[in-house]
Amino acid sequence: xxxxxxxxxxxxxxxxxxxxxxxxxxxxxxxxxxxxxxxxxxxxxxxxxxxxxxxxxxxxxxxxxxxxxxxxxxxxxxxxxxxxxxxxxxxxxxxxxxxxxxxxxxxxxxxxxxxxxxxxxxxxxxxxxxxxxxxxxxxxxxxxxxxxxxxxxxxxxxxxxxxxxxxxxxxxxxxxxxxxxxxxxxxxxxxxxxxxxxxxxxxxxxxxxxxxxxxxxxxxxxxxxxxxxxxxxxxxxxxxxxxxxxxxxxxxxxxxxxxxxxxxxxxxxxxxxxxxxxxxxxxxxxxxxxxxxxxxxxxxxxx
Numbered sequence: 001x002x003x004x005x006x007x008x009x010x011x012x013x014x015x016x017x018x019x020x021x022x023x024x025x026x027x028x029x030x031x032x033x034x035x036x037x038x039x040x041x042x043x044x045x046x047x048x049x050x051x052x053x054x055x056x057x058x059x060x061x062x063x064x065x066x067x068x069x070x071x072x073x074x075x076x077x078x079x080x081x082x083x084x085x086x087x088x089x090x091x092x093x094x095x096x097x098x099x100x101x102x103x104x105x106x107x108x109x110x111x112x113x114x115x116x117x118x119x120x121x122x123x124x125x126x127x128x129x130x131x132x133x134x135x136x137x138x139x140x141x142x143x144x145x146x147x148x149x150x151x152x153x154x155x156x157x158x159x160x161x162x163x164x165x166x167x168x169x170x171x172x173x174x175x176x177x178x179x180x181x182x183x184x185x186x187x188x189x190x191x192x193x194x195x196x197x198x199x200x201x202x203x204x205x206x207x208x209x210x211x212x213x214x215x216x217x218x219x220x221x222x223x224x225x226x227x228x229x230x231x232x233x234x235x236x237x238x239x240x241x242x243x244x245x246x247x248x249x250x251x252x253x254x255x256x257x258x259x260x261x262x263x264x265x266x267x268x269x270x271x272x273x274x275x276x277x278x279x280x281x282x283x284x285x286x287x288x289x290x291x292x293x294x295x296x297x298x299x300x301x302x303x
Contacts, residue, residue, distance in 0.1 A: 011073045013040035014052065018070055018129045021059040021106050044069070054225075061102055061226055062129065071134050094120075094282045099128040099135050100148040103227045104269070108247035109148060112290045119289075123282055131200070139272045145283045147272035150244055151202055159279075161271040163291055166246040166300035168206065168265040171230075172257050173237045179257040186214030186263075193239030194218035195230045203227075206265050207242040231256065245299035258299065268303065 016026035016037070023034045030037070045052050050065035062070070100109055105127060113125055128144065132151045139147045140157035153160050170184035178184055189211065197204040211218065221239045224230050227248040230241045235255040243249075244267045249258060271287050273279050291302065 007040070007043070008076075010040040010044050011076070013037050014044055014066065015070055015073075017041060017053060017060060018062045018066060019105070019127050021061070023060070059106065059228070061229070063225075064131070067129070067131050067134070070128075071130055094123040094280075095126070096123060096146070096280075096282050096286060097126045097128070097144045098146045098148070098286075099130060099138050099144040101132055101135065102129055102225075103248055104148050104150070105129045107228060107252070108250070109290075112286075112293060115293055116286055116289045120282070120285070132202075136272070139274055142274040142277060145273065145280060146286065148269065149272060150246070150267045150269045152268065153270070153272060157275050159273045159275045161273070161287070162268040162303045163271060163287070164246055164269040164294065164300050165303050166244055166267050166269070168203070168242055168261045168267070169245045169249075169299060170240055170259050170261045171234050171243055171245075171249070172240040172259070173234055174255055174257055176240065176257060178240065178259065181259060183262050184259045185261070186211050186216040188216075189218045189240065190216040192218045193221040195222045195224065195233045195239045195241040196220045197227065197230060197241075197243075198223050198225050203242065203244050203267075210261075210263060210265065246297070247300075249299055250295065250297045269300075 012030060013026065013036070016029045017023070020026040020029055023037045026037045027034045041052060048065065048069065051063055052066040052069070053060040053062055055061075098109065098113075106129075109127060113127060117123070117125065128138070130138070132149055135144075135147045135149055136151075136153055136155055136158060138144045140155055170178065170189075172178050178188060181188070196207070199205070219239075222233050224233065227243050230243060231248055231252065233239070234241050242261060245258065246267070246269055273283065294302070
């Protein structure tokens with residue numbers, strides 16, 4: 001039946017929404033109306049039987065189902081892009097394919113890409129958003145030129161270049177009694193309401209280990225998929241959260257208090273590149289630009 005036919009335009013809308021985060025930006029990216037984007041996503045959700053986006057802090061964040069679907073259609077869209085790239089009448093341009101998880105893509109890379117493209121108008125950039133395991137696989141298989149992640153990746157086919165370091169912090173609503181402390185410990189969180197990241201996050205894994213080792217048992221009031229969403233729940237008074245502050249707190253700490261957490265847990269945000277091929281000049285240029293334009297903040301520092 002026709003309702004089961006797959007539409008390339010719907011999958012393009014899915015990818016644009018994952019990358020852009022709003023229907024307005026996705027519509028602009030594809031040169032269509034916002035209603036066309038909304039209809040395409042609704043059609044995909046009806047066909048697949050899953051919710052593909054949830055609204056968090058004013059953005060539409062992709063669900064795990066959306067990321068899996070996006071990954072599955074990647075070979076199709078890549079093949080079509082390759083065919084388009086063979087148009088002899090088109091002016092040749094340098095291409096840069098970047099991949100990152102949601103928080104880094106939306107709260108860090110978009111601004112860096114905007115300033116980079118203003119200086120490099122003749123290049124073509126593709127920004128892909130996916131979960132960290134798919135990100136590493138994509139770099140190892142040379143489907144992307146650069147990945148950006150805060151995971152400590154160890155893969156024989158992936159080269160890791162750290163550029164920012166940070167440490168676990170406790171984020172709390174303004175007026176919270178814990179703000180009187182210079183540092184927050186695991187014991188301080190016993191029997192407190194906690195806004196936690198979902199268990200697939202490395203931050204959640206490390207936080208759970210620290211709390212268990214200290215015998216501290218906070219009340220997990222909310223689990224959420226992104227650090228941006230966790231920060232918004234804290235701002236609204238739902239509880240405290242343990243987060244990697246970079247990049248989510250860079251310029252986004254209004255309405256919350258932030259304290260270092262003990263015992264300390266370190267994070268490194270790194271560029272990932274395929275070990276099997278040389279890093280292109282345009283990729284090196286983007287990494288250098290990102291280092292140069294990343295502003296200083298109280299919770300992270302350059303490496």
